[in-house]
Amino acid sequence: MSNIDLTLQIWRQKNSDALGKLETYTLDKISTDMSFLEMLDVLNEKLTMEGIEPVAFDHDCREGICGMCGAVINGVAHGPEKETTLCQLHMRHFKTGDVLVIEPFRSRAFPIKKDLVVDRSAFDKIIQAGGYVSVNTGGTPDGNAIPISSHIAELAMDAAACIGCGACVASCPNGAAMLFTSAKISQLCLLPQGHAERKKRALSMVETMDKEGFGNCTNLRECEAVCPKSISIRNIARLNREFVRAAFSEG
Amino acid sequence: MELNARIPSGPLAEKWDNHKFSAKLVNPANRRKFKVIVVGTGLAGAAASATLAEQGYKVSTFCIHDSPRRAHSIAAQGGINAAKNYQTDGDSVFRLFYDTIKGGDFRAREANVYRLAQVSNNIIDQCVAQGVPFAREYGGSLANRSFGGAQVSRTFYARGQTGQQLLLGAYSALSRQIHNGGVTMFNRREMMDLVVIDGQARGIITRNLINGNLESHWADAVLLCTGGYGNVYFLSTNAMASNVTAAWRAYKHGAGFANPSFVQIHPTCIPVHGDYQSKLTLMSESLRNDGRVWVPKNKGDKRKPADIPEEERDYYLENKYPSFGNLVPRDVASRNAKEQCDQGKGVGSTGLAVYLDFADAIKRDGEETILRKYGNLFQMYEKITDSSPLEEPMTIYPAVHYTMGGLWVDYNLMTTIPGLFALGECNFSDHGANRLGASALMQGLADGYFVIPTAIGNYFGESSIAPVNDSDEAFINAQQQVGDRLNKLLQNSSGGVGGKVTVDEIHKELGRLLWDNCGMARNKEGLEMALKKLPEIRQKFWDKVYIPGSGSDLNQTLERAGRVADFLEFGEIMIHDALNRAESCGCHLREESQTEENEAKRDDENYSYVSVWEYQGDDVEPKMHKEDLTFEYVTPSQRSYK
C-alpha cells in the first residue's frame, strides 16, 4: 500500500439549467487501496470542511452491481480498467502526478441534474415499452414445465447481466442505446418465455429508444469496450434480426 | 399496544389456505377505488407494486434511486431457496420450514415461516415465467445447489447474480404496470414521514431529492418495503442509501419495532483496509467449502503468511469444531474470527482479519478445479485487494450483512398501525434470530407477490376507510414538521465550518460504538456504557453537524444527515433490546450466557418471545411488549457443532 497525490478536474454544474465548468482540486496522500468513489468521499469531506459544497455523484451498492455509479474519467466511461464499474476501480491504477478529468455521463437522453449526477430514466422508459414477459402473478406453470438448454440459459444470462449504468450511451460517439436495448431484447428472445410477444417487444422498445433521444448505432463498438459487464455487440446483431423480422411480418 | 398476530386457525399446513378462504375480498371492479402507496422497489416493493396493480388497485410507488432497478436486493449473490424437491433428495415444505425455524434459533413464528416455505415454490414458477435466466442442467431442467450448509439442494441460482436477476424480473413486472398505468412511479423520492389519520396509515410525506420539494401523498394503505437497518453500523455490506428512516418514522407514529438487536454478521467479507472505507464487500460463503481458516499461534506475528510454518498456525475452527470444521454456521465462524482478533492474533495491516487459505485445496484438486469453482470470487477479491488468493491466503473478516429485526407485523404483514404494512427485510417476521442463506430473496418475493394481495384485500374488506386528501390538515402539519426538521439539520451551517463535524464523522462514531458493544458479542456492561454514550453522540450531531448547501437542491449531505439522525435515535432501541435479551441466540452471543465450552446458550425459559418496542416520546425510555412464541410443530433444540 502506498499513497499518491492527484490533481482532479471535476465537472461542477449546479442544476440542469445552469452552465457547468471543470473545477480543479488537488488531493494528497490518497491510499492506493481506496476505491475511486472512496477517493471522491475523501475529497468531499475535505471540501465540506473548507465550506465548499461537495461534489454530487450517484452511487449505491459500491460492489459493481446496482449500476448507479458512473463517470467519465479522462474520456473513458468508468475509467481505464476493463470490465469494472467506477466503484470497483481502485486508486492503485493511478500514480502521483496524474491529472484526472472527471465528467458526467453525457448524452442528450441523459440530462445532467447536478455535477456528476445524470437522469437515466430514459432507460426505464425503454424497459417499460416492452422489456418484460406479460405474465401476471400466479397461475404460472411449473418452473420445469419448459426445458431450456443450459447453453441458451447461459446466453440469456450473458445478456441479462446488464446493470443499466449507461456507460454504453456515454461512450458511444453517437449516444446510442443499442447495447442496453439489445441486452434486454436478447435475454427475452432467447428464452422461450419471451417468444409470444417478441415482435411487439422489438418494435416498441426500438421505437421508444428512438423517441427518447438516443443516437443511431453505427457499429463503432465503443459500448462493448467500456461495458463493465462485458455485454457483447452480438446482442446488437440479434436485436437487428429481431427488429427486421418484426418490422416485415408483424401485423 | 396490542400484539395480536392473527394467526389463522387449523393445522399448520392448512392455515394459509384457511386464511385465503376466510379473508375478505374486494370486488375486481371496486379495486380501482383503493389507492396503495408502496415505498421501496426492492424485491418486496417491486413485486407488491406489480401484483397489486395487476389486480386493479391504484398504486403509487416511490424509490430513493434514479430507477427502481437499483434497490439493494440486486446485490444478493447466492440464490433463492424453494421446497421444489426437484433433486428428490428429501426436501419438502415441512423441511424448509423446519430448517428456517431451526436456523432462526427458534425465535420466529411457526405459521409465518410455514407459509413462506409453501409459497417458495410459486416464487420459482413465477420468476421462470418472467424470464429470469436461472441456471439449467444440460437436459434443460432447473439446476440447484446446496447452500449455507443445507443438507438438501434447494437453492436456485443465476450465476453469482441471483438477486440481480430476481430484482430485474420484479422490476420488469413493475415496468409493465407503469406502462399500463396501474402504477405511478416516483423516482428519487425519500419518504420523510408517515401520515396517520384516525389511527390509520393514510399517506406519506416525501422529499424530491432533485429539487428538495416536500410532497404529500395520500392513500388507503401504505406498504413499507424499505429494507434493513444494517447501515446503523456505518460499515456494512448494505448499499450506501440503505437506511432506517421510513421504518423509524413509522415507529414514532406507533408501529412496534421487533427484535431490533437481531443482526446477522457474515463471516466472509473483505476486511477493512483503512478509515476512509465506505462499505464492506461480501464474498460468497461457499469459499469456506475449500478454504481453511487460520491465524498465527503467536500474538502480533507480522510475518508473511508463507513464512509462518505449519506448526505455528492455528486452524482454530478445525480444532474447536472437529466435525464441522470450517463449515460451522455463519454466527459461529464470525464470532470466532472476532475472538481471535481480540486476542491479538489478527492478521493484515489492521490486525482485523483472519486467513482463508486455499493452498491445501489447490494442492489436492489442482488450480484449475479451484478456479472453476471460485474463479469469479478470486477475481473480485484480487480487484479489491490486489492480492491473488492463488498465491497467498485470502484475508477475511465478519461484517454486518442483514437485519432480522424490523417492524412488528401480524400474519397479514400489518404493523400495529392499521393500514401500514411492512414487507421484506423491513419486517421482522420470518427469520427469527438468524437468517439462512438464500432465504432473504425468498421472503422478499413471497411477501410481495403472494402474501400482500390477500392481506390488502382483507384489510380493505374489513375496515372502514374515510376519504382523505393531500390538502388535509394532517398532511399540511406533517409537511411542516418535516420542513422544520430539515431546517434544524441545516441550522448549524449558516455560520460556516469552524470547529464543526461532518455527517460521516458522526456516523462512524455511532457505528464504532455499536459494533464494539452491540455487535456479535455483547455484555451488560458494554451495552450500558453504549446506552450512556449514545445521547452524547446524538447531542454532538445536533449541536455541531455541518451541512453545506441548501435544502432546495440536490444535497446528498443533507440526505445522509437525515438518515444518520434517525440511526442515532434508532441505535438506542437496539441497545435496549440487546440489554433486555440476556441470552445468546441466533447471530449474537451474550457473554453472560455461555455453556461451559464457551458456546452460545439460548434461554428458552425466559426469552422465547419477540420483544416489541413502543415509542413513548423523545427522551423517554421505550416500552417493551412481548409476543410469546409457542412451538406446536417443532421442538426447540440447542444447536451444537462440536
Add this chain to the structure above:
Amino acid sequence: MWLLRFSTSSIGKKILMASSGLLLILFLVAHAAGNAAIFFGSNAFQTYADTLHSLPVVVFVFGVGLFAVLIVHIFIGIQLFLQNRKETASRYAVSTKVCENTLASSTMPYTGLLLLLFLLVHVFGFGVNPTDTKVSVLVVNLLGNFFYGLFYLFSFCVLAVHLSHGFWSMLQTFGFNHPRYNDGIMKITYIVPGFFLVFFGAITLYFMTGLGANY
C-alpha cells in the same frame, strides 16, 4: 405505414444503409468483372464497352437502379451524420477512444464524401463523352495523366478504408455475429477492400506507369 416507420427508425436506417452498401459492393464486383477486359487488350475492352452500350435498356435500368441505391446510401448517410453530430460535438473535455479500428469507423462520413467526389470525377471523365472518343483511348488519356492517376489511386485507398469498416458493419447490421464465424468474418473484412484496392489500383498503375501506353 409500416415501411415508413421502418425506414425512419434507427435500426431501419441502419438496415437501409447496409442494404444499399451491399448493392454498391455488388455493383463494384460487376464493374470489376467488366473492367477485367482491360487486361485482355484494348480490343477486348472496347468490345465489352460497345456490347454494353448496345443494350440501352439494361444500361438505363442499371443506371437508374444504381442511382437510386446511391441516393439512399448518401441521403441516409448524411442524415445519420447530422443527427449523430449533434451528440458528438465535443461532448467531453478529454475524449479517448477505447476501441481499435477507429480510423475507418469514425471517418465513414468523410471517406464517403470523398468517394462521392471521386464518383463525380469518374462519371464526368468516362460517362460524359462529348467528343465520342473511344473508351479504350479515353482510359489511356485520362489515367496516363500522372495527377489524374494519383487521384484515382488515392480514391481507391479511401474506398478500401471505407469498406474496411463498411463491410463488417454491414454484416453486423444484418445480424451476422457468431463467435464461431467472427474470425472468418474479420478476415473477409480485410480481403474484400484489399481485393478492390489491388484490382482497381492495378488498372490505374498499368496506365500511370506507362505499361499501357501502347494500348
